[in-house]
Amino acid sequence: MEPVRRKSDLPQVPAAIDFESLRADFPIFAASRQPLHYLDSAASAQKPACVVESISQCYNHGYGPVHRGLYPLAESASEDYEASRRTLANFINAAGAEQIVFTRSATEAINLVAQGWAARYLQPGDEIWVSQMEHHANFLPWQRVCTSHGSRLRIIPLDSEGRLDLEQAEGLFGQKSRLIAITQVSNVLGTINPIGEIVATAKQQNIPVLVDAAQSVGHMPLDVQDLDCDFLVASAHKMCGPTGIGFLYGKTDRLAATEPLLLGGGMVDEVNIDNSSWAEMPARFEAGSPNLAGAIGFAAAADYLRGIGLQAIEQRVKELARLAYEKLSSVDGIRLYGPGPGLDSSGILSFNIDGIHPHDLAQIAAEHGVAIRAGHHCCQPLMQRLGVSSTARASFNLYNNEQDIAALVAAIQDAKRILGYR
Numbered sequence: 001m002e003p004v005r006r007k008s009d010l011p012q013v014p015a016a017i018d019f020e021s022l023r024a025d026f027p028i029f030a031a032s033r034q035p036l037h038y039l040d041s042a043a044s045a046q047k048p049a050c051v052v053e054s055i056s057q058c059y060n061h062g063y064g065p066v067h068r069g070l071y072p073l074a075e076s077a078s079e080d081y082e083a084s085r086r087t088l089a090n091f092i093n094a095a096g097a098e099q100i101v102f103t104r105s106a107t108e109a110i111n112l113v114a115q116g117w118a119a120r121y122l123q124p125g126d127e128i129w130v131s132q133m134e135h136h137a138n139f140l141p142w143q144r145v146c147t148s149h150g151s152r153l154r155i156i157p158l159d160s161e162g163r164l165d166l167e168q169a170e171g172l173f174g175q176k177s178r179l180i181a182i183t184q185v186s187n188v189l190g191t192i193n194p195i196g197e198i199v200a201t202a203k204q205q206n207i208p209v210l211v212d213a214a215q216s217v218g219h220m221p222l223d224v225q226d227l228d229c230d231f232l233v234a235s236a237h238k239m240c241g242p243t244g245i246g247f248l249y250g251k252t253d254r255l256a257a258t259e260p261l262l263l264g265g266g267m268v269d270e271v272n273i274d275n276s277s278w279a280e281m282p283a284r285f286e287a288g289s290p291n292l293a294g295a296i297g298f299a300a301a302a303d304y305l306r307g308i309g310l311q312a313i314e315q316r317v318k319e320l321a322r323l324a325y326e327k328l329s330s331v332d333g334i335r336l337y338g339p340g341p342g343l344d345s346s347g348i349l350s351f352n353i354d355g356i357h358p359h360d361l362a363q364i365a366a367e368h369g370v371a372i373r374a375g376h377h378c379c380q381p382l383m384q385r386l387g388v389s390s391t392a393r394a395s396f397n398l399y400n401n402e403q404d405i406a407a408l409v410a411a412i413q414d415a416k417r418i419l420g421y422r
């Protein structure tokens, strides 16, 4: 495997980026008949033309089966697939490309660790810790494995501002703790969790940490060697890449201790009638025909974001969220959830308007060309903590601008007028 670049080799962040002109990289904004104020990037991000072109280039000119043929097209397809893996390893500064396992999604990656790793070692009485802000994808796999092994799923509670209340998480770093599985950024509150601190403390007790980075990879600089986490998961579609592909990053010893979730073609060393053995990492975790175009599009998205600069993207999105928070705060009857603007808050804002159901709000917003999400956001335990069944959510990405915020505020005012709330 080609060596992965060290942090010091990473390109410098350009001084000033004209984000308004970057919007033109996303054909969907030019193509839509009415202005599109897309504020649902936490669900799935829009795609720049270069990502779509990389996929069409693959299907039009470079498509072949991966790791399954000896003719030139099959060989170049295999090379492209592995080059994409290296790009993603570089993107998060993994020490080796073989530490990146392609999966269908962040969800599948977490399930792989739950079933392939945790299920092998968990004993009755052991504890797995998650937080009350987890997406169901980082909650249900642990709930299931704990239930089936007589283990206990423990919850890190939240304070009144939507931050982790680590002081109340008694036993988090204790003797029974076998894994901490935690999101880096909440997909509802926008809270950025102190993952570095959690990993550092967990490490002293030899407790592994899985980071759900679905809302952070591609949104902020991220270096897995620096973070020192054991596992980390991400999805391409949240970072301007295609749907249907994500990855699991794992430390080499952790991946070596993980059993494959899916068995089948491409992941074996030798298959006999009575017994079989698995291929090396990461192939052993990638049974079935690999998603070549997905991997290429994923790598193209990483290159695109890296070309802009992750630090610049993070700053831009935080600035938009700060502005939105300020404007929304002045709306009568609004209740905003989460810590609000600051270092530990990203580009995701959740809110409710007195007397208006978030679904009604989202529907009226849609008439204004404003796309927001309404619901429980796959975070029902968090909704229980907030004492609501759903919220409205606006989430920002690099292509958003101040007009999107103004359109959101106008849509909320209109909803209040139509639904009679003053």
Ligand SMILES: Cc1ncc(COP(=O)(O)O)c(C=O)c1O
Pocket: 042, 043, 105, 106, 107, 108, 135, 137, 138, 183, 185, 186, 187, 212, 214, 215, 235, 246
């Ligand atoms: C924090 C978080 N984790 C995990 C997921 C699951 O991602 P995917 O549906 O791409 O597997 C999401 C999706 O919204 C998320 O926001």
